[in-house]
Amino acid sequence: xxxxxxxxxxxxxxxxxxxxxxxxxxxxxxxxxxxxxxxxxxxxxxxxxxxxxxxxxxxxxxxxxxxxxxxxxxxxxxxxxxxxxxxxxxxxxxxxxxxxxxxxxxxxxxxxxxxxxxxxxxxxxxxxxxxxxxxxxxxxxxxxxxxxxxxxxxxxxxxxxxxxxxxxxxxxxxxxxxxxxxxxxxxxxxxxxxxxxxxxxxxxxxxxxxxxxxxxxxxxxxxxxxxxxxxxxxxxxxxxxxxxxxxxxxxxxxxxxxxxxxxxxxxxxxxxxxxxxxxxxxxxxxxxxxxxxxxxxxxxxxxxxxxxxxxxxxxxxxxxxxxxxxxxxxxxxxxxxxxxxxxxxxxxxxxxxxxxxxxxxxxxxxxxxxxxxxxxxxxxxxxxxxxxxxxxxxxxxxxxxxxxxxxxxxxxxxxxxxxxxxxxxxxxxxxxxxxxxxxxxxxxxxxxxxxxxxxxxxxxxxxxxxxxxxxxxxxxxxxxxxxxxxxxxxxxxxxxxxxxxxxxxxxxxxxxxxxxxxxxxxxxxxxxxxxxxxxxxxxxxxxxxxxxxxxxxxxxxxxxxxxxxxxxxxxxxxxxxxxxxxxxxxxxxxxxxxxxxxxxxxxxxxxxxxxxxxxxxxxxxxxxxxxxxxxxxxxxxxxxxxxxxxxxxxxxxxxxxxxxxxxxxxxxxxxxxxxxxxxxxxxxxxxxxxxxxxxxxxxxxxxxxxxxxxxxxxxxxxxxxxxxxxxxxxxxxxxxxxxxxxxxxxxxxxxx
Numbered sequence: 001x002x003x004x005x006x007x008x009x010x011x012x013x014x015x016x017x018x019x020x021x022x023x024x025x026x027x028x029x030x031x032x033x034x035x036x037x038x039x040x041x042x043x044x045x046x047x048x049x050x051x052x053x054x055x056x057x058x059x060x061x062x063x064x065x066x067x068x069x070x071x072x073x074x075x076x077x078x079x080x081x082x083x084x085x086x087x088x089x090x091x092x093x094x095x096x097x098x099x100x101x102x103x104x105x106x107x108x109x110x111x112x113x114x115x116x117x118x119x120x121x122x123x124x125x126x127x128x129x130x131x132x133x134x135x136x137x138x139x140x141x142x143x144x145x146x147x148x149x150x151x152x153x154x155x156x157x158x159x160x161x162x163x164x165x166x167x168x169x170x171x172x173x174x175x176x177x178x179x180x181x182x183x184x185x186x187x188x189x190x191x192x193x194x195x196x197x198x199x200x201x202x203x204x205x206x207x208x209x210x211x212x213x214x215x216x217x218x219x220x221x222x223x224x225x226x227x228x229x230x231x232x233x234x235x236x237x238x239x240x241x242x243x244x245x246x247x248x249x250x251x252x253x254x255x256x257x258x259x260x261x262x263x264x265x266x267x268x269x270x271x272x273x274x275x276x277x278x279x280x281x282x283x284x285x286x287x288x289x290x291x292x293x294x295x296x297x298x299x300x301x302x303x304x305x306x307x308x309x310x311x312x313x314x315x316x317x318x319x320x321x322x323x324x325x326x327x328x329x330x331x332x333x334x335x336x337x338x339x340x341x342x343x344x345x346x347x348x349x350x351x352x353x354x355x356x357x358x359x360x361x362x363x364x365x366x367x368x369x370x371x372x373x374x375x376x377x378x379x380x381x382x383x384x385x386x387x388x389x390x391x392x393x394x395x396x397x398x399x400x401x402x403x404x405x406x407x408x409x410x411x412x413x414x415x416x417x418x419x420x421x422x423x424x425x426x427x428x429x430x431x432x433x434x435x436x437x438x439x440x441x442x443x444x445x446x447x448x449x450x451x452x453x454x455x456x457x458x459x460x461x462x463x464x465x466x467x468x469x470x471x472x473x474x475x476x477x478x479x480x481x482x483x484x485x486x487x488x489x490x491x492x493x494x495x496x497x498x499x500x501x502x503x504x505x506x507x508x509x510x511x512x513x514x515x516x517x518x519x520x521x522x523x524x525x526x527x528x529x530x531x532x533x534x535x536x537x538x539x540x541x542x543x544x545x546x547x548x549x550x551x552x553x554x555x556x557x558x559x560x561x562x563x564x565x566x567x568x569x570x571x572x573x574x575x576x577x578x579x580x581x582x583x584x585x586x587x588x589x590x591x592x593x594x595x596x597x598x599x600x601x602x603x604x605x606x607x608x609x610x611x612x613x614x615x616x617x618x619x620x621x622x623x624x625x626x627x628x629x630x631x632x633x634x635x636x637x638x639x640x641x642x643x644x645x646x647x648x649x650x651x652x653x654x655x656x657x658x659x660x661x662x663x664x665x666x667x668x669x670x671x672x673x674x675x676x677x678x679x680x681x682x683x684x685x686x687x688x689x690x691x692x693x694x695x696x697x698x699x700x701x702x703x704x705x706x707x708x709x710x711x712x713x714x715x716x717x718x719x720x721x722x723x724x725x726x727x728x729x730x731x732x733x734x735x736x737x738x739x740x741x742x743x744x745x746x747x748x749x750x751x752x
Contacts, residue, residue, distance in 0.1 A: 027220055035227035055166035056159025057119050066111040073107060080110050126157045126170035130300070133593075151299050158301075163289040167301040174230050174594035176221045179214045189603035192610045193584050230596040237598070241471035243321040248450040248469060249384040249534060250541050254658035254669075255440035256466040256482045260424060260433075260547065260679070261650040263462045264490050265499040268417060269366055271462040273359030273501045274489035276333060276415065279456070280352055282484050283311045283412065294480070294592075294638060302592035306473035310481055313453035313472050314409040317391035324472055327410060334411035334515075336447060337365050338419060339377025341515040343407040348509075355493055356503035361512055366417060368514070375524050376517050378531045381446035385530035393526045397519075404515040414452040416443070421461035437543040437657060437681060440465040445534025454478060466656070474599055475656075476590065480638050483653055487642035490651060539686070541659060544693035546680040547673075548701060550717045551708060554675035559711045564634055567670055567678070568604045569612060570707050574699035575630050575666070576613045579690065583629035586661065604632070616706060629665035633658070637672065645674045657681025664688045666696055678704075 054061075072079050087106040135147045143151075159166070183206045191199055225231035241252065265271050285291050286307060294302045312327040335342040344361050346353055353361070382390050382397075398405055408414070422439050425432040440457060448455045448467050455467040464486075468478045496502055519527075556563045568587060576582060585605040591597030635655040643652055655671030660683050667683040680700055684691035708714030 031220065031224045031227065035224070054119050055162060056122060056157065057115070062111060062115045065115050066108060069107050069111050070104070073103070084110050122157055123170045126154070126167075127172055129154050129157060130167075130170060130593075131172045135297075135300070154299060162293055162301075164286070164291045164293055164304050164307060165289055167293055168304065168595065171301070171303055171593075171595040173225060174232065174591060174597055176218070176225050176231060179210065179218045183210055183214070188607070189605075190584065192582050192605050192607055230594065230598075233591075233596050233598045237324075237471060238321065242315075242323065245387045247384050247386055247533070247537060248315070249442055249445065249448075250537055250659035252470045253441070253450055254468055254470060254475060254656055255437065256468065256478065256656035257436070257440065257654040258423065258464040259486065259490075259651055260654035260673075263423060265495045266462045267359075267499045268458055268460050268462055269359045269362040270495060270499055270501050271464060271489075272362045272415065272417065272456075272458040273355045273357075274493045274495070275456060275458065275464055275485060276346065276358050276362075277352065277355040277501075278485045278488040278493060279311075279413070279481070280346055281488060282481055284352070286310065291480075294476075296593075300593065302590070303595055303597050305596045306477045306592075306598070309472040310453060310477065311412050312410070315451045315453075315469055315471055316409070317387045317394055317451070319388050319391045322387060322391075322471070325409065326472075330410055330412040332407070332411055333413055333415050334408040334449065334452075335362070335365055335415045335417060335512065336380065336449070337368075337417040339372030340365075340368070340370065341376070341379075341404065341408065341517070342512040343411075343515055344415075344512040345510075346412065348506075353509075354503045354506075355501035357506045357509060359501045360505040361509065362417065365512055370514065373517065373519075375519050375527050378446040378527050379517060379519070380449050381527060381531040381534045383448070383450040384445050384534040384537070385526075386533075389526065389530070393523050396523055400520045401517045404517050407513075407515055408449060409451070411452070414449040414455040416447050416455055416457045418443075418447065418457060418459045420459060421463065422459040422465070423461065423463040433545045433547075434543050436463070436465075437545050437683075438538075438541065440467055441543060441657065441659065441683070442534075442538035442541055443467070445538045446531055474588075474590065475633065476592075476636055476638065479635055479653075483637070483639045483642060486651075486653060487639070491642075491644075542684050542686045542691075542693040543657065544682045544697050545654075545657075546682065546697040546700060547654075547677065548680065548704060549677040550705070551714065552674065552676040552678050553672045555708065555714060555717075558713055559708075563672060566707065567634070567704075568632065569609055570700065570703040571630065571632060571668060572605060572609045573613050573616055573703040573707065574696060576617070577699045577703070578692075578696050579629075582610055582613075583665070585630040586632065588633040605630075629662050630668065631658075631661040631665065632668045632670075635669055635671040649674060654679050655681060657683055660684050660691075664690045666691060666693070668696075668700075 069079055069084075073084070078084065084103075084106045087109050088102050091102050091105060093102070129150060132150050135143075135150065138144060138147060187199075187203055187206055190202060194202060221231055228234065244252065246252070263271075264274075282291075291307070293304055296302060309324065309326050312330040314325050315322050316325050331347045332343050332345050335344050342365050344365070346358070348357075382393055385393075394405075418439070420439075422436045423432065424436070439459075443457070448457070450467070450469060453469055453472050457465045457467060459465075466478065466482060468475075494502060553563045556566045559566075572582070572585070575585075582605055585603060587602040587604045589600045589602045591600050635653075637653060645652055652673045653671065654673065655669060657669040658667050658681075660667040663685050665684070667681075669681040671679050673679055680697065682693040682697055682700075684693045684696070705714075705717055708717050
């Protein structure tokens with residue numbers, strides 16, 4: 001996703017002598033620090049690690065083992081084969097007294113050692129089992145006998161009710177690939193986008209690299225892989241994100257949308273109250289590790305480490321690099337409305353505030369008539385400035401307005417109450433949806449605190465959205481939280497018939513605290529410059545959302561194809577028609593099969609894909625009836641059990657998007673909404689004469705239909721689409737036809 005933008009800026013120094021690589025003591029020091037950070041992180045969460053580290057056992061299993069040993073000892077049986085007697089001899093005799101106590105202590109120590117050995121054996125066995133990847137290569141819908149046996153063993157060794165972090169000690173470490181394979185795959189990936197001359201030169205440099213530097217670099221990586229939890233993830237976080245000096249807005253952040261076709265209530269404060277309550281319920285479950293670990297195909301666990309920093313987290317700017325500040329807890333949110341900042345408590349003395357009480361507090365902020373102080377209104381534009389600039393200004397701000405700054409940076413998350421409506425409208429569905437995406441990605445440049453792990457955006461008509469900072473975790477993590485939030489606030493918490501949150505207000509609650517910023521004169525000009533830069537960057541982004549509903553995942557499955565492969569090949573065809581050439585294409589892929597894994601790159605512009613596109617464009621064919629200029633990512637729907645897509649087809653997530661990775665490229669995100677719809681989020685720069693988000697959107701529609709028409713089951717889609725005419729066809733099938741589905745919902749649809 002947005003990490004591709006940072007990867008653009010990283011280019012190795014290539015000369016006629018090969019790749020220049022500086023290898024010295026700092027490299028070993030960095031490896032040492034990587035491992036040290038891993039161990040510090042483990043120590044800080046010792047207690048939770050203990051509870052989950054003994055999984056699939058539990059403290060009760062130790063008690064059962066100890067009781068069994070005591071019972072055997074009472075029956076004059078020695079299950080320790082003499083070890084407990086030797087342990088008793090090593091214990092102090094306390095003057096011959098408390099002989100029975102020594103026996104109990106010896107039994108406890110023996111039970112603990114035996115219990116630990118059994119747990120260690122379980123973890124090793126499970127780690128070996130989870131290192132098996134043969135199931136990934138099997139045909140969809142078929143399962144071999146070895147995989148069935150493997151699955152049964154995984155279920156046995158996993159226990160009955162694993163917690164969120166139960167698998168962390170059993171996940172295999174990410175292996176270091178051979179450098180020869182890495183170079184070979186790199187050359188394969190760049191071959192389709194290089195001329196013969198450039199490719200030959202690149203191949204020569206690659207061979208020089210293998211001959212001169214590769215072996216030492218590979219040794220460093222292997223050394224780090226033995227010492228640190230993951231040999232690449234912390235460097236990915238630092239060099240791709242934290243060392244980047246570019247503004248976070250558009251370049252790094254991404255957005256998540258609300259339901260596309262319905263809004264449960266038109267009351268802004270009510271929607272904010274339910275959403276914040278649902279988010280904090282998720283945090284409560286997260287702290288108690290009650291969120292089930294994600295299992296691929298219901299059997300293979302993914303790493304859960306990224307969940308730790310969802311809440312109470314802020315990216316702090318630095319002159320050379322940023323760092324992530326994560327608090328153990330926070331019992332307030334920071335709220336922005338009409339240029340004013342508020343500190344709003346989320347808990348009473350004993351518990352979380354009810355949705356109706358939270359609504360009351362948000363309504364108090366909305367009704368507050370006090371104006372913004374000079375320069376306060378545009379203060380948050382500093383978080384959209386280049387990171388070095390913001391770091392310097394923040395030093396002054398921390399001195400002059402430490403309490404207000406801490407209230408924002410120490411909040412559970414940031415809430416922006418926008419004064420304007422947003423979302424899909426009947427009058428102009430295309431433009432309104434594009435404006436909605438743009439508002440979530442960039443806003444007005446000064447109404448989001450881009451440093452916070454995420455900003456909850458609530459528009460005046462009750463529409464919701466998220467703006468997410470990217471360094472702390474990847475999209476599937478925030479997507480998991482967002483799915484829970486939408487499902488909980490609509491289907492579990494719900495709204496009364498008048499649109500308010502259920503329950504009663506609490507008049508005894510104190511007013512939300514208005515934050516006071518004592519802004520020194522020297523930062524006024526910095527705020528103005530930051531605002532100007534944010535507006536230029538915001539106005540240069542062209543966002544376009546394409547709800548495609550002629551077919552979806554179910555049709556692609558009937559063609560016996562991978563849904564992701566289908567979309568990626570269609571994107572290659574669409575981009576070739578848009579630009580007339582192939583380009584290096586970035587597709588994000590997660591590495592959470594391994595401990596603390598994050599993201600890797602799939603280079604989906606392959607020779608086979610290029611050959612397919614050329615064949616599609618060659619009128620003579622008969623078929624069966626260097627910059628990341630194309631950055632793509634699929635947003636997975638992970639918790640379909642939370643939504644009733646049959647009775648309420650419009651209450652499904654519409655995904656989100658991110659900015660382009662290159663000034664002359666595209667950012668394309670897509671999500672399969674149920675079985676019959678795909679929504680694309682496209683972005684590009686208006687300043688580029690080579691790109692146009694709306695034009696690419698039309699090419700994507702055409703490419704999907706053309707690829708589908710290769711299959712007999714999909715030929716009628718093209719006839720239907722062409723027969724209806726292209727003008728506004730996308731929104732006729734993607735918006736107006738949904739009105740029927742929306743009428744089934746028991747909740748109000750305020751956009752219609």
